[in-house]
Amino acid sequence: GRRPPRRPPVQSKRRRWRAGERSQGPPDPMAPSCEDAVETFLRRGYWIVPSGVESEVHEAIHAAAERIADHGPYAAAEIGDGILDAIPRLREVLDAPPVQQAVRAVLGDAALLHGHRHLHLSSLQEQMWHKDSYWGFRRVRSHRPRWCMLLYYPQDTTIEMGPTHVLAGSQYWTNDTEEFDRGEDILVPDDGSIGMFVRGTPEERRDKLLQAQDGLVHPRYRHLLEPVALTVPAGSCVLMHYDLFHRAGIRLPSDGDGKGGGADRPLRCMFKFQFLRTLEPTPMAQVPSWPVDMDCCEMPRLPPAADEVDVVLQDIRRWMQGLWPLERQAMDLRPNDRPSSPSSPAAERTPGRDGASDDGRRGGEVDEVPGPSASEVERVAAAYRLGLRGGAQAVAALIRALLGEEAEARAAAYGLAAAGQEATPSLLPLLRSDLPRVRSLSAFALGEAARPSDELLGQFAAALDSEPFRSIQADFLQALASIASRARALEEHRLSRRCIELSMPYLLPTSNCFSGRGENACLVALMAGGRHGDVGHKAAAALTEIWQHSSDPYMCCFAAEALSRRRRARPEDLREEPGMEDVCAEDVAGYGPSRKANAASPPPTPPTSASAESGEDQPMCPEKKSRLTLAETCEA
Numbered sequence: 356g357r358r359p360p361r362r363p364p365v366q367s368k369r370r371r372w373r374a375g376e377r378s379q380g381p382p383d384p385m386a387p388s389c390e391d392a393v394e395t396f397l398r399r400g401y402w403i404v405p406s407g408v409e410s411e412v413h414e415a416i417h418a419a420a421e422r423i424a425d426h427g428p429y430a431a432a433e434i435g436d437g438i439l440d441a442i443p444r445l446r447e448v449l450d451a452p453p454v455q456q457a458v459r460a461v462l463g464d465a466a467l468l469h470g471h472r473h474l475h476l477s478s479l480q481e482q483m484w485h486k487d488s489y490w491g492f493r494r495v496r497s498h499r500p501r502w503c504m505l506l507y508y509p510q511d512t513t514i515e516m517g518p519t520h521v522l523a524g525s526q527y528w529t530n531d532t533e534e535f536d537r538g539e540d541i542l543v544p545d546d547g548s549i550g551m552f553v554r555g556t557p558e559e560r561r562d563k564l565l566q567a568q569d570g571l572v573h574p575r576y577r578h579l580l581e582p583v584a585l586t587v588p589a590g591s592c593v594l595m596h597y598d599l600f601h602r603a604g605i606r607l608p609s610d611g612d613g614k615g616g617g618a619d620r621p622l623r624c625m626f627k628f629q630f631l632r633t634l635e636p637t638p639m640a641q642v643p644s645w646p647v648d649m650d651c652c653e654m655p656r657l658p659p660a661a662d663e664v665d666v667v668l669q670d671i672r673r674w675m676q677g678l679w680p681l682e683r684q685a686m687d688l689r690p691n692d693r694p695s696s697p698s699s700p701a702a703e704r705t706p707g708r709d710g711a712s713d714d715g716r717r718g719g720e721v722d723e724v725p726g727p728s729a730s731e732v733e734r735v736a737a738a739y740r741l742g743l744r745g746g747a748q749a750v751a752a753l754i755r756a757l758l759g760e761e762a763e764a765r766a767a768a769y770g771l772a773a774a775g776q777e778a779t780p781s782l783l784p785l786l787r788s789d790l791p792r793v794r795s796l797s798a799f800a801l802g803e804a805a806r807p808s809d810e811l812l813g814q815f816a817a818a819l820d821s822e823p824f825r826s827i828q829a830d831f832l833q834a835l836a837s838i839a840s841r842a843r844a845l846e847e848h849r850l851s852r853r854c855i856e857l858s859m860p861y862l863l864p865t866s867n868c869f870s871g872r873g874e875n876a877c878l879v880a881l882m883a884g885g886r887h888g889d890v891g892h893k894a895a896a897a898l899t900e901i902w903q904h905s906s907d908p909y910m911c912c913f914a915a916e917a918l919s920r921r922r923r924a925r926p927e928d929l930r931e932e933p934g935m936e937d938v939c940a941e942d943v944a945g946y947g948p949s950r951k952a953n954a955a956s957p958p959p960t961p962p963t964s965a966s967a968e969s970g971e972d973q974p975m976c977p978e979k980k981s982r983l984t985l986a987e988t989c990e991a
Contacts, residue, residue, distance in 0.1 A: 488538025
């Protein structure tokens with residue numbers, strides 16, 4: 356098994372990166388429109404961002420990465436989350452204004468650099484298309500950009516070095532995963548083999564990758580996807596939707612035949628960082644969505660998106676502009692006035708593993724979410740059309756699909772999220788459905804769009820208390836974090852505090868390296884507290900206890916951020932008198948000296964509690980298998 360990653364590194368008194376912290380300065384009039392760049396990100400799932408840092412920095416970082424690789428194949432995994440401490444000059448890349456601007460444009464102000472980061476090196480094995488797990492945990496994947504990866508390449512990356520490959524446009528679709536024994540979504544070739552690596556000759560590997568791609572979307576929709584090798588210049592960063600299918604390419608031997616022999620090509624070094632949104636989008640009248648003055652950019656507009664994608668983008672654009680569907684808003688779902696994007700040549704619609712059918716008619720009215728024989732593309736598009744159209748009949752159709760098979764239920768959850776508050780009365784009873792999948796997906800849809808209220812939080816409280824599976828409790832807490840952030844944005848401070856109260860039984864130190872419930876409970880506190888860490892005395896004390904004693908590094912990451920925001924806040928920013936200075940760990944921002952003092956010894960054993968994440972207090976949901984992560988050196 357994989358040895359657990361080290362605790363997030365001590366960063367002493369250096370300023371920890373936060374998106375938007377530096378002044379952006381005047382926009383470059385020759386730069387592409389930021390609005391177009393974000394739209395391209397939403398369509399294709401990634402955004403190549405030149406860091407603008409001097410070449411000497413990239414050369415120094417690359418040399419340091421090669422020195423780590425010289426210590427053996429497991430050296431990078433040994434460093435793990437400590438890579439920023441091992442190579443401090445990486446902060447110069449993360450602090451670069453173009454990088455900050457891109458992250459802020461997609462994830463908003465106060466985007467958080469997550470505690471998980473890693474150095475990835477290319478190898479002589481080729482990966483299958485996959486979406487990363489959340490550190491081994493499986494979650495319902497949000498189409499809205501709440502999490503992103505940032506991939507940084509310090510060297511010129513060529514195809515021979517084994518670059519990262521992305522399946523552009525694949526972030527909104529996936530396959531059924533309930534039978535998988537791991538948290539990743541992995542595409543499957545025709546032979547049915549499920550694995551992270553593709554075996555065989557170069558021709559056999561190519562065929563399997565194409566088969567897996569066609570298994571995701573019917574060949575009729577192949578034009579919606581594009582395999583792209585990230586052969587980028589030194590210093591490039593790639594901001595990537597967390598749920599974009601991607602894979603590591605094979606590092607070719609010098610003879611180029613892929614069969615071995617000869618000296619190997621140079622290593623491809625890639626540093627992976629993760630970011631998450633911590634503030635819910637607000638209307639453009641309050642907080643501009645784009646950090647660039649659009650009047651200075653004379654750029655041609657993008658061509659229209661395909662109808663099957665545009666209906667997804669309508670919901671995402673609306674959400675990113677703070678136009679939440681809390682109340683029904685008139686939505687124009689007519690096909691674009693502009694010419695439709697070309698479809699692949701008309702082919703006979705013979706259902707396959709992801710067959711195409713007439714149930715998801717292009718841009719037309721739909722009455723139901725298509726069943727398992729239809730294409731994933733059609734199911735998702737139909738669900739969004741129903742959700743954006745709204746009305747009792749559309750919500751009833753989505754609820755019927757939510758109670759169906761895995762593929763239908765997954766699509767319906769996105770449609771119900773798009774329907775917003777209108778779907779809330781139908782979803783609340785399903786938090787205590789007999790079907791674990793329905794409970795999880797209902798919580799997700801409510802977390803994406805429900806209006807915070809006493810009734811909503813009361814239902815979540817009852818569902819948390821009665822839920823037998825801790826993995827679904829983690830899903831409830833994940834949804835509660837989004838609701839808490841929305842309550843904060845709506846200035847419903849009493850309700851945001853109520854969200855923290857519901858998470859308190861899980862705000863406990865743990866001796867486990869990973870705790871899904873604990874991490875999400877800390878996320879609730881972080882998002883409920885907003886930009887000033889307004890979590891209250893009781894939660895601040897609990898977060899401090901977690902910071903000082905928990906073995907889960909990502910609980911510590913969220914706790915440190917919430918406490919740091921609280922310590923920086925002015926008295927008038929808090930809903931109660933401050934007074935936690937004598938309780939909060941000193942200099943928690945950036946994992947400060949108090950953590951460094953105890954880095955060599957294990958943390959104290961946390962107090963026992965029936966609610967502690969002991970791993971033995973409650974069973975795992977059979978639909979969410981035990982947590983199993985792949986070795987970090989095997990990832991893209």
